[in-house]
Amino acid sequence: xxxxxxxxxxxxxxxxxxxxxxxxxxxxxxxxxxxxxxxxxxxxxxxxxxxxxxxxxxxxxxxxxxxxxxxxxxxxxxxxxxxxxxxxxxxxxxxxxxxxxxxxxxxxxxxxxxxxxxxxxxxxxxxxxxxxxxxxxxxxxxxxxxxxxxxxxxxxxxxxxxxxxxxxxxx
Amino acid sequence: xxxxxxxxxxxxxxxxxxxxxxxxxxxxxxxxxxxxxxxxxxxxxxxxxxxxxxxxxxxxxxxxxxxxxxxxxxxxxxxxxxxxxxxxxxxxxxxxxxxxxxxxxxxxxxxxxxxxxxxxxxxxxxxxxxxxxxxxxxxxxxxxxxxxxxxxxxxxxxxxxxxxxxxxxxxxxxxxxxxxxxxxxxxxxxxxxxxxxxxxxxxxxxxxxxxxxxxxxxxxxxxxxxxxxxxxxxxxxxxxxxxxxxxxxxxxxxxxxxxxxxxxxxxxxxxxxxxxxxxxxxxxxxxxxxxxxxxxxxxxxxxxxxxxxxxxxxxxxxxxxxxxxxxxxxxxxxxxxxxxxxxxxxxxxxxxxxxxxxxxxxxxxxxxxxx
Numbered sequence: 001x002x003x004x005x006x007x008x009x010x011x012x013x014x015x016x017x018x019x020x021x022x023x024x025x026x027x028x029x030x031x032x033x034x035x036x037x038x039x040x041x042x043x044x045x046x047x048x049x050x051x052x053x054x055x056x057x058x059x060x061x062x063x064x065x066x067x068x069x070x071x072x073x074x075x076x077x078x079x080x081x082x083x084x085x086x087x088x089x090x091x092x093x094x095x096x097x098x099x100x101x102x103x104x105x106x107x108x109x110x111x112x113x114x115x116x117x118x119x120x121x122x123x124x125x126x127x128x129x130x131x132x133x134x135x136x137x138x139x140x141x142x143x144x145x146x147x148x149x150x151x152x153x154x155x156x157x158x159x160x161x162x163x164x165x166x167x168x169x170x171x
Numbered sequence: 172x173x174x175x176x177x178x179x180x181x182x183x184x185x186x187x188x189x190x191x192x193x194x195x196x197x198x199x200x201x202x203x204x205x206x207x208x209x210x211x212x213x214x215x216x217x218x219x220x221x222x223x224x225x226x227x228x229x230x231x232x233x234x235x236x237x238x239x240x241x242x243x244x245x246x247x248x249x250x251x252x253x254x255x256x257x258x259x260x261x262x263x264x265x266x267x268x269x270x271x272x273x274x275x276x277x278x279x280x281x282x283x284x285x286x287x288x289x290x291x292x293x294x295x296x297x298x299x300x301x302x303x304x305x306x307x308x309x310x311x312x313x314x315x316x317x318x319x320x321x322x323x324x325x326x327x328x329x330x331x332x333x334x335x336x337x338x339x340x341x342x343x344x345x346x347x348x349x350x351x352x353x354x355x356x357x358x359x360x361x362x363x364x365x366x367x368x369x370x371x372x373x374x375x376x377x378x379x380x381x382x383x384x385x386x387x388x389x390x391x392x393x394x395x396x397x398x399x400x401x402x403x404x405x406x407x408x409x410x411x412x413x414x415x416x417x418x419x420x421x422x423x424x425x426x427x428x429x430x431x432x433x434x435x436x437x438x439x440x441x442x443x444x445x446x447x448x449x450x451x452x453x454x455x456x457x458x459x460x461x462x463x464x465x466x467x468x469x470x471x472x473x474x475x476x477x478x479x480x481x482x483x484x485x486x487x488x489x490x491x492x493x494x495x496x497x498x499x500x501x502x503x504x505x506x507x508x509x510x511x512x513x514x515x516x517x518x519x520x521x522x523x524x525x526x527x528x529x530x531x532x533x534x535x536x537x538x539x540x541x542x
Binding site: 003004005006007010011014015017018020021022023054055058059061062065069072076106144145148151152155156158159162163166169 | 199202203206207210371372443446447449450451453454455457458459460463466469470472473474476477478480481483484486487
């Protein structure tokens with residue numbers, strides 16, 4: 001369970017390298033260090049094995065992972081404020097839907113007959129298709145950043161949506 | 172356009188390669204300068220004391236871009252000289268018309284290949300895509316999951332639930348999906364069949380082995396060989412007669428160091444992708460009490476793509492060049508240290524031998540006295 005801490009650490013390191021900016025590096029580094037400290041505290045206190053602590057902890061790991069993927073998408077898309085706002089809205093929407101509809105999303109992981117499963121399933125292929133199309137019609141690095149931005153945003157969305165549905169087990 | 176032009180192609184190609192490396196370095200400095208000046212201007216200093224600083228970083232980036240164009244052009248001219256006098260080294264004189272014709276024909280394809288060789292290496296998301304689409308991979312697992320196939324942990328066992336009778340339909344689509352299904356219905360949690368999906372450490376080592384171990388069948392099946400072939404292929408192209416480092420050639424230290432650095436970058440990227448993939452799979456398994464297929468694959472894909480994007484960027488290319496150059500310097504230093512150490516040791520041994528000889532020579536009369 002505590003192995004999930006590698007997700008934000010790895011994505012954070014990549015995002016900081018891609019952003020190549022002192023402010024972003026400091027912000028990402030602070031979040032990763034805080035996360036590592038929480039992980040150590042959970043492990044030392046023995047709370048890591050209790051679902052009441054473990055599940056929110058895992059949700060936070062996926063949230064941070066997705067946030068750092070969104071940073072990569074933001075940089076790849078040209079660091080525009082509009083893109084940043086769009087990505088933030090996308091992740092907030094994923095978290096809100098994943099939490100508010102946690103029963104349905106969770107059931108999608110055990111009985112895939114709900115609309116949520118189909119909606120979640122549609123996102124990565126659409127993102128992937130968009131990315132590959134962008135890459136194919138462009139040349140070299142021109143379309144590559146756009147493809148990266150689309151795919152990263154799609155993966156971040158799915159990660160947050162699925163992770164927040166896990167809170168259903170706390171009910 | 173009559174007349175003659177002369178040049179040494181190897182020098183032009185070397186100039187072009189170094190120039191592009193320098194341009195990448197300029198790009199890095201330009202980006203850093205832009206970020207720093209943005210922060211400075213954002214702090215709204217008092218204009219009477221510190222006037223607003225112009226966007227010098229952007230100027231530097233524009234200079235780097237223009238420099239890349241020039242350096243590429245110099246490389247193309249070098250290749251054109253080389254092509255008109257195949258097999259000749261040193262100073263080459265060529266008619267301007269011949270040179271212009273050579274520059275015009277086919278240079279677009281070579282330029283494309285050179286651009287691709289720069290971005291194709293260290294792109295470790297290609298193998299993930301292959302591993303996703305292949306039979307038994309992430310996509311058929313996901314489709315099987317949609318059809319209700321589940322691996323649920325219970326009392327030390329993993330139970331395969333739902334959609335068990337996948338062999339009823341013999342369509343290609345069904346056959347594709349059924350490749351993701353385990354043959355049985357109940358497995359021990361620590362068994363080799365399901366442990367990689369539920370246990371972080373086992374999952375990591377399995378994913379890592381899939382990417383770096385040619386003796387593992389999954390290395391070939393999962394498409395890791397695609398990533399290695401692209402990376403090493405791009406290195407071979409770079410040092411061939413058509414690449415950026417044509418002047419150095421395959422016998423150069425640069426070629427060996429490029430292969431070594433790219434091997435290290437490849438292994439490291441596969442390692443972090445495997446960590447992320449195993450971490451995501453184990454975390455969702457713990458949170459849901461069931462394997463959720465696709466989450467681990469997506470996490471690995473995101474990490475591989477992120478590293479690939481970084482390595483294809485000017486900063487990443489500059490870092491890679493620094494690593495290759497640094498490895499060369501380290502080898503020179505080590506070679507010098509070993510050579511110097513050998514000479515010192517030889518000198519020390521010689522002098523000690525001389526001392527010992529003197530000692531024994533001086534002792535001989537005393538020994539004779541005692542005898």
